[in-house]
Amino acid sequence: MGWIFLLLLLASLAAAAWRSWGTGPNGLGDAERPVRAVFLTSLLALLIVSSIGFPWRMAATGALFALCLGGLAASDARLGFAGRWLAGPLRWSPGIARAAMSASVACIGIALFITQRAAEAEYKLTSATKLALTLTATGNPNDPQYAAARQDLLQLVPKGSP
Numbered sequence: 001m002g003w004i005f006l007l008l009l010l011a012s013l014a015a016a017a018w019r020s021w022g023t024g025p026n027g028l029g030d031a032e033r034p035v036r037a038v039f040l041t042s043l044l045a046l047l048i049v050s051s052i053g054f055p056w057r058m059a060a061t062g063a064l065f066a067l068c069l070g071g072l073a074a075s076d077a078r079l080g081f082a083g084r085w086l087a088g089p090l091r092w093s094p095g096i097a098r099a100a101m102s103a104s105v106a107c108i109g110i111a112l113f114i115t116q117r118a119a120e121a122e123y124k125l126t127s128a129t130k131l132a133l134t135l136t137a138t139g140n141p142n143d144p145q146y147a148a149a150r151q152d153l154l155q156l157v158p159k160g161s162p
Helices: 002-021 028-053 059-079 094-137 144-160
Strands: none
Touching: 002 028, 002 059, 028 059, 094 144
16 A cells, blocks of 8 residues: 555656646746645655655655645645646635635644644653562562552553543
8 A cells, every 4th residue: 555655756746847847728837847846846745855764754755745745735736737636726715715724723723732732652662661670670579668669550551542
């Protein structure tokens, strides 16, 4: 599935590069070429760097990828390359804008809540790991004097897992 996605992405980028040479149905080619060149070069650099192991799971990488693809789609729309599978204008109204803003605020709130919970879980798991390493370093973790530390360890692990 990954190869299919990659091949479709490369075909799409090749078509975008080919469209960058032309003027488009609306005759806006010269004004769009520098913008398209920046987006295509950024995507090429991203693909080259990621092929040697740069992680795609990072938020900044995904944001750069989405920004470049969105910029190319917007350029296609300005050039007049609209169709069923390409970018087209949206019908936008104040009501849709308010709904989109409300959805964005809700998503940001959920993301903040999830981030806070993840940080809390990571803190508890890290504390449990440090405690386990400290107990192991003593050489005799089953000694009764470490019973309180073992109890803390057993309480931290379940609290740190979802």
